[in-house]
Amino acid sequence: MKSILRVLINIAQARKSLPESDQDLYSIEAWEVLWTIAKESPVDNVKHRVGNGTLGLSVDSVNPIELEVHPSIEINTATLNVPPALPLYVIRQHDHRLQAIVTEATKHSSVCVLVGGSSTGKTRACWEAIRSIGKHWRVWHPLAPSRHEALLKALRNRQISPHTILWLNEIQFYLNPSPPELGEEIAAELRELIRDPDRGPVLVIGSCWPEYWDILTVRPGPAKPDLHPQARALLAGHHILVPEEFSEEELWQLNRKASDDQRLEAAAAKGNRRVTQFLAGALELINRYETLPAIARNVIHVMMDVHRFGYKGSISEEFLRDAVQGYVHEDTWAGAKNSWFKKAVKQSRRPCLGVSGPLRLRKEGPNSKATYELADYLDEAGRIIRREEVPPASFWASSAKHLRDVSGLLDLAYEAQIRGRLKYAALVYLKAADCGELEALLSVAEHRRDAGAIDEARKLFRHAADQGLDDAWLYLAQIEKDHGDLGAAARILNEAGDSALAVRIAIYLTDPGQNKGHALRLLERAFELSSKESLADLDLSRYEEELRDLLRQNWESVEEMDKSFGNLRAATENMRTAEKERTEAGDQLIEAIKTSEKSFKWAVDLFLDQAQSGNTDALLMLAKAWHAVGDSEKARNYIMSALNRGHTEMDGSNALSALADLEINEGRPHMAIQIRRYGLEIDGSPASEWGVSIDE
Known part of the structure; x- marks a missing residue:
C-alpha cells in the first residue's frame, strides 16, 4: 500500500498537480490517516462518523473572522490594493507549544486553552495552529441557540465525530453559564469525550481572559462552595499563557515581515511592544473612547459598568437611554438636542481604522430588536478605568426596569450590596424576584430584618413562602421565636403541615438543651420523611452524641x-x-x-x-x-x-x-446605626431611611 502511495505522490509532485490548499496530500501520513478512517467506518455508518454533515466545516473552508478572530486595522493609502482581513502572521514563542499540542491531537484527543488579555492574539494563534491539521478535520464553533446550549446538546447526543475541532472561543461562555450546573455538565461531558478513544481524536481549543480562567480553575476557600470542580479537572495543565507584549526576538521577526504588509510596517513604526493590540485597533479604541463627546463617552461608561458587574444578557437601547442620563452633567444636557441618544450611538459606533468602534450593534434577525455590545478591549479596560466608580441611581433604576436576565440581575444586585448601596441592591433583587428568582426575596427580607424593619421582613418572607419557597417558612418561624411569640411560630408550623419542612421548622424552634427528648423525636420523624436537610439546622456540638446513636439506627454505613x-x-x-x-x-x-x-x-x-x-x-x-x-x-x-x-x-x-x-x-453612634440599617447613597453619604413594598 505504501509503495503505491509513494509512486502516486511522486507523480503528483512532478506534475505539480495539487493546488496549494491540498499540499498536505503529498504526505504519506495524511493518506494513512484517511485510509484508517475508511477502514474503521462501516458503509452504513460512514455518514454518522463524519457528524451527519451538520457539525462544523472543513478547516480550509472556514472564514477565520467567523471564528471571532479580530480583523486588522486598515492603512489608508492610495497605492495599496485591498488587503486580506488578517495581516501576515508573526510566529511567537507560545505558537511553538500550541503547534505541538495540535500535532499531538491528530493521534489522541487533546485540550488547550490560550489565556491572555483582550486583543493579545489568542484567537489568531489558535487559527494559525489548526490550519495545518489536515483537510479531513472539521472545525465546529457552537453558537445557537446559545453557545452552551449548542455544545451541551451535541455532547448529550454524541454528535461530535472523530477529527472534529471544538472551537470554544471565550470558553467561559461554555463552562460558566447560568446556572453554573450546566457548565459543570459540559465540562464532565468533555472529559468523557476526551478520554474515550472510540470517539476521537478530537481537539478542544479555546481562549480565555485571566480573570475568567481564575474563576474556572482556582479552588475556592473553605467557606465558599466549589462551583467548578469538573471545569477545573478538564482545564488543569492545559493552558498556554499569551503575553501582552512582543519579545525582542518577536519584534525582530515583525520587522522582517513588515516590508510585505503595510499593517505590520505601521505596527513596527509605532515602536510599541503591544503589537497585536495595535493591529486589532485596540489602542485606537482607547483613543476614540477618550476623545468621544461627553454623552457618547458616558454611553460607553454604562456599557463598562454593566459588563464589569457580570451582566451577560442583551443590552437594549431602552436600558442605555435611561441609564446614561444620570452619568451626564446637567450643563451638558442643557445644550443637548432631542436626537442626543441617536447621535451618541452613532459617534460610539464609528469604526476605528477599519475595525468596529467602541459600541457595536447586534441584531439576531431582520425583525429582532437591536441590542448593543462593547468592544472586548474596552470591556477589559473598563474594569480598571471604572473600578472605583459607583454607577448613578439611573443605572440601577434602568436595570430594574429594562433588564431581564435573572442571573445577571442577581450579579448586579450583589455588586450594589457589596458597595454598601443597599437600597439599590434591594431594587434589583426585587426585579430578579419578579422574573422568577424567589431566592432574591430572601436577600432583601434578611436585610430588612437585620435593619429592624420587622413588618417589612415578615411581608417579604410571607410572600416568598406563599410562592413556594420553603426556606421562607424557616425565616418566618425564627422571627417569631426571636421576638418571643411562640404562638405565632406554632401557627407557622401548622401551616407547613406534616412534612419534612414542618420537621425542619420544629427542629429550628427546639432548644436541645431544654428538651432533648423532643428534639430526638423530631429527628426520628425527619428520618422517616428522608429530610436529611434537617441536619443542616442542628447545632452539632449540642446534639452529636445523641445524633450518632440515631444515625446508627437509620444509616446503612455508620463508618461513612x-x-x-x-x-x-x-x-x-x-x-x-x-x-x-x-x-x-x-x-x-x-x-x-x-x-x-x-x-x-x-x-x-x-x-x-x-x-x-x-x-x-x-x-x-x-x-x-x-x-x-x-x-x-x-x-x-x-x-x-x-x-x-x-x-x-x-x-x-x-x-x-x-x-x-x-x-x-468618632463619637457618632447615630450615624453608625443609620449606615448599618440603610447603607449609603451613591455619593457615599449615609442613606436616608427607606423601605420596600411588594405587589401581593
Whole structure:
C-alpha cells in the first residue's frame, strides 16, 4: 500500500498537480490517516462518523473572522490594493507549544486553552495552529441557540465525530453559564469525550481572559462552595499563557515581515511592544473612547459598568437611554438636542481604522430588536478605568426596569450590596424576584430584618413562602421565636403541615438543651420523611452524641457517617482557626506599626501593593493602619475605596461595618446605626431611611 502511495505522490509532485490548499496530500501520513478512517467506518455508518454533515466545516473552508478572530486595522493609502482581513502572521514563542499540542491531537484527543488579555492574539494563534491539521478535520464553533446550549446538546447526543475541532472561543461562555450546573455538565461531558478513544481524536481549543480562567480553575476557600470542580479537572495543565507584549526576538521577526504588509510596517513604526493590540485597533479604541463627546463617552461608561458587574444578557437601547442620563452633567444636557441618544450611538459606533468602534450593534434577525455590545478591549479596560466608580441611581433604576436576565440581575444586585448601596441592591433583587428568582426575596427580607424593619421582613418572607419557597417558612418561624411569640411560630408550623419542612421548622424552634427528648423525636420523624436537610439546622456540638446513636439506627454505613461528621468538624475547625489566625495576625501587625515609623512605612507599602493588585482587604488594613496612628480622614478614604471597589468580607466583617465602626470611634453612634440599617447613597453619604413594598 505504501509503495503505491509513494509512486502516486511522486507523480503528483512532478506534475505539480495539487493546488496549494491540498499540499498536505503529498504526505504519506495524511493518506494513512484517511485510509484508517475508511477502514474503521462501516458503509452504513460512514455518514454518522463524519457528524451527519451538520457539525462544523472543513478547516480550509472556514472564514477565520467567523471564528471571532479580530480583523486588522486598515492603512489608508492610495497605492495599496485591498488587503486580506488578517495581516501576515508573526510566529511567537507560545505558537511553538500550541503547534505541538495540535500535532499531538491528530493521534489522541487533546485540550488547550490560550489565556491572555483582550486583543493579545489568542484567537489568531489558535487559527494559525489548526490550519495545518489536515483537510479531513472539521472545525465546529457552537453558537445557537446559545453557545452552551449548542455544545451541551451535541455532547448529550454524541454528535461530535472523530477529527472534529471544538472551537470554544471565550470558553467561559461554555463552562460558566447560568446556572453554573450546566457548565459543570459540559465540562464532565468533555472529559468523557476526551478520554474515550472510540470517539476521537478530537481537539478542544479555546481562549480565555485571566480573570475568567481564575474563576474556572482556582479552588475556592473553605467557606465558599466549589462551583467548578469538573471545569477545573478538564482545564488543569492545559493552558498556554499569551503575553501582552512582543519579545525582542518577536519584534525582530515583525520587522522582517513588515516590508510585505503595510499593517505590520505601521505596527513596527509605532515602536510599541503591544503589537497585536495595535493591529486589532485596540489602542485606537482607547483613543476614540477618550476623545468621544461627553454623552457618547458616558454611553460607553454604562456599557463598562454593566459588563464589569457580570451582566451577560442583551443590552437594549431602552436600558442605555435611561441609564446614561444620570452619568451626564446637567450643563451638558442643557445644550443637548432631542436626537442626543441617536447621535451618541452613532459617534460610539464609528469604526476605528477599519475595525468596529467602541459600541457595536447586534441584531439576531431582520425583525429582532437591536441590542448593543462593547468592544472586548474596552470591556477589559473598563474594569480598571471604572473600578472605583459607583454607577448613578439611573443605572440601577434602568436595570430594574429594562433588564431581564435573572442571573445577571442577581450579579448586579450583589455588586450594589457589596458597595454598601443597599437600597439599590434591594431594587434589583426585587426585579430578579419578579422574573422568577424567589431566592432574591430572601436577600432583601434578611436585610430588612437585620435593619429592624420587622413588618417589612415578615411581608417579604410571607410572600416568598406563599410562592413556594420553603426556606421562607424557616425565616418566618425564627422571627417569631426571636421576638418571643411562640404562638405565632406554632401557627407557622401548622401551616407547613406534616412534612419534612414542618420537621425542619420544629427542629429550628427546639432548644436541645431544654428538651432533648423532643428534639430526638423530631429527628426520628425527619428520618422517616428522608429530610436529611434537617441536619443542616442542628447545632452539632449540642446534639452529636445523641445524633450518632440515631444515625446508627437509620444509616446503612455508620463508618461513612462517622467519616462525614469528622470531615465536617475538621473543615469547620480549620476555617475558624484560619479566620482567627488571620485576624490575630492583622491585629498584631497594626499594633507593631504603632511602635516604629519604619514599620509603619513598610506595612503601608505592602498593603498598597496588594491593593493595586485588586485586594480590597488590603484597603481595609490600610484604613486600620492610618486609624491606629490617628489619621481618621485617611482611614475613611481607604474604607470608601474598598466599598466603591466592592468589598465582600474579611474575618466576618465588611467595609460597611468598618465605616460604621469608624463613626462610633468618632463619637457618632447615630450615624453608625443609620449606615448599618440603610447603607449609603451613591455619593457615599449615609442613606436616608427607606423601605420596600411588594405587589401581593
